[in-house]
Amino acid sequence: MIAGVCVGIANRYGWSANKVRLIFVLSCLLPGPQFVLYIALWILMPKEG
Numbered sequence: 811m812i813a814g815v816c817v818g819i820a821n822r823y824g825w826s827a828n829k830v831r832l833i834f835v836l837s838c839l840l841p842g843p844q845f846v847l848y849i850a851l852w853i854l855m856p857k858e859g
Contacts (some may be wrong), residue, residue: 813852 816834822836838844 813848813857815851815855818851818855818858828855 816830817827819825820830828838834844
């Protein structure tokens with residue numbers, strides 16, 4: 811909802827945006843660079859419009 815990263819991933823693979831958001835939130839409970847990856851995708855993904 812912040813940068814549209816989850817929606818972009820969902821559109822690319824034909825998934826529900828809420829499903830991708832849920833997976834992302836659950837993955838944040840595990841150790842790893844999820845937030846850094848989100849920021850990188852925010853910068854690298856092409857803008858729609």
